Amino acid sequence: MELYHVIAAVGIFVAIYMVIISEKINRTTIAVFGASLLLLFKILTQEQALSKIDFNTIGLLIGMMIIVSITRRTGAFEYLAIWAAKAVKGEPWRIIVVFSIFTAVASAMLDNVTTILLIIPITLVITDTLETDPIPFVLPLILSSNIGGTATLIGDPPNIMIGSAAGLGFIDFIKNLTPIIIVIMIVVIFIFRLLFRKSLHITEEKRMKIMQMDEKLAIKDSVLLKKCLVILGLTIGGFVAHQYLGFESATVALIGAAVLMLISKVDPEEVLLEIEWATLFFFVALFILVGGLEEVGVIRILANGMLNITQGKLVLMLVLILWGSALLSSVLDNIPFVATMIPLIKSMGELSGMDITPLWWALALGACLGGNGTLVGASANVVGSGMLAKHGQKLTFMRYLKYGFPIMIVTIVISTVYLLVFYL
Amino acid sequence: MRNIINSAEVSQHTIKLQQMGAKVQVINSTLCYVHFNIEGLDLEYVYNINYNGNYFLERIQPYPLAIEEFDTEHDLVKLIQSDVNKFRNAMKSRHVDRFISIAKQINKTFTTFEDTFLNYNIPTEKVDKIYKKILALEFEIDMIREIAKGIELEDPEDN
Numbered sequence: 001m002e003l004y005h006v007i008a009a010v011g012i013f014v015a016i017y018m019v020i021i022s023e024k025i026n027r028t029t030i031a032v033f034g035a036s037l038l039l040l041f042k043i044l045t046q047e048q049a050l051s052k053i054d055f056n057t058i059g060l061l062i063g064m065m066i067i068v069s070i071t072r073r074t075g076a077f078e079y080l081a082i083w084a085a086k087a088v089k090g091e092p093w094r095i096i097v098v099f100s101i102f103t104a105v106a107s108a109m110l111d112n113v114t115t116i117l118l119i120i121p122i123t124l125v126i127t128d129t130l131e132t133d134p135i136p137f138v139l140p141l142i143l144s145s146n147i148g149g150t151a152t153l154i155g156d157p158p159n160i161m162i163g164s165a166a167g168l169g170f171i172d173f174i175k176n177l178t179p180i181i182i183v184i185m186i187v188v189i190f191i192f193r194l195l196f197r198k199s200l201h202i203t204e205e206k207r208m209k210i211m212q213m214d215e216k217l218a219i220k221d222s223v224l225l226k227k228c229l230v231i232l233g234l235t236i237g238g239f240v241a242h243q244y245l246g247f248e249s250a251t252v253a254l255i256g257a258a259v260l261m262l263i264s265k266v267d268p269e270e271v272l273l274e275i276e277w278a279t280l281f282f283f284v285a286l287f288i289l290v291g292g293l294e295e296v297g298v299i300r301i302l303a304n305g306m307l308n309i310t311q312g313k314l315v316l317m318l319v320l321i322l323w324g325s326a327l328l329s330s331v332l333d334n335i336p337f338v339a340t341m342i343p344l345i346k347s348m349g350e351l352s353g354m355d356i357t358p359l360w361w362a363l364a365l366g367a368c369l370g371g372n373g374t375l376v377g378a379s380a381n382v383v384g385s386g387m388l389a390k391h392g393q394k395l396t397f398m399r400y401l402k403y404g405f406p407i408m409i410v411t412i413v414i415s416t417v418y419l420l421v422f423y424l
Numbered sequence: 425m426r427n428i429i430n431s432a433e434v435s436q437h438t439i440k441l442q443q444m445g446a447k448v449q450v451i452n453s454t455l456c457y458v459h460f461n462i463e464g465l466d467l468e469y470v471y472n473i474n475y476n477g478n479y480f481l482e483r484i485q486p487y488p489l490a491i492e493e494f495d496t497e498h499d500l501v502k503l504i505q506s507d508v509n510k511f512r513n514a515m516k517s518r519h520v521d522r523f524i525s526i527a528k529q530i531n532k533t534f535t536t537f538e539d540t541f542l543n544y545n546i547p548t549e550k551v552d553k554i555y556k557k558i559l560a561l562e563f564e565i566d567m568i569r570e571i572a573k574g575i576e577l578e579d580p581e582d583n
Contacts, residue, residue, distance in 0.1 A: 078439055117428060121436035125443075217442045273452060386429040
């Protein structure tokens, strides 16, 4: 590898990263352009570029997007939300608690943005009915979505990438991350109570309007609903057993998606139209960009540097990765960050010979929970605030920061204690 | 991101409409906006190509008019072309401005009538009176068609 290859790879990577951060150009457009430059400057051949793409991550995302696209047509999520709001007798604070838990659980099984897209519309209908400020309702949902998504392999794209690269399966994530996420959710709900409970006052008449809502009207297709529930259940069962069955997680998701498309009889063009192709191409381009750095040896140099800084001590690496990921992910897109960190951590493992498994958990916790820090920290935050803006309510950067950043710090402190106690 | 947020907004409307008792079917479609400028007159149409391949055409300028539903793109373009030809010819008339203001007034009158009918208890004799006046107006228009000379326009098919 020539020196100019190294300089070009680093130059392209840094320049593209800067443009992504600046948000001046669409992130997918600039990332694909950057990846094409690596080919143009012969830093990677086409075959090498393709070999850098993690098709397990891409396949898992496509499979789950298809399953969700079909399932959301049934109205099941709206049914559950209305049923839950009535079950807590339309009491605002209880609605926040039950919706936050529902969001966290749904986010653990689905993509965070998808969960937000499903839960916020019904939440806004409820706050309209109650004639109350929607922000104390929506903000906890955004935070819960990012927290819940951290709990499983399929909950958040960084986890999918980490699981695929590190060979960690669904059960590994359940065993290592779900318990601490449950603890974090309990603490965060307590914080929500301190923050929002006093501001929620409604009249008996408005509460009764919630009780008059009919959840059955939300079900659009009960036959499709049954099919979706069966396939969703089998797919989650498949994730639980995929390591024992010898399947990649993407295989499970794609089989589930293929069977659901077959039995649902929903037009495939309609389903595929709802796939977030821009996000998928962004992933593909990032894998190639980071692959370029790997190919020219830069990742190895960075890993060596990190080992020198931490003097090869796992505790320092753990804390550095957890807090570094959290702080950076609170202001940056966590997907390119995790895409860069994965080969770096792998390389640190190869160079030091130590068991780096705890570092993967530190990266997952930091990158996913860090997204709660600011309004631009995670896609769910941006989508949630965008939906509020469409509804005529502005969730400003500062108002979000006032709640999001301290809660993010609390969750990272809890994660630090957890990692230090259980992994050292 | 905008598309994602819009789709969530559709969900919100859907839930509200369902709670009102409606059955809501969300169909992906493409909306086309067409603009002509004929000697200073803005002639604008919107049509929507839906999932089943049907086209719903509406004229929005110089005055709104729901036109019709078409099965083929050929029929749609043919109708727009015929409409444009008629307006192009109408622009030669000294009465074009009055014609457009009368058409706008008819639209406005209909809106006022609907608003009155839906928001007020109207005595039967007043309803009868309005009906008779409308019939008289229709008769007047029919009479004009009887005595006025027809305009021969090129068939768009011939182009």
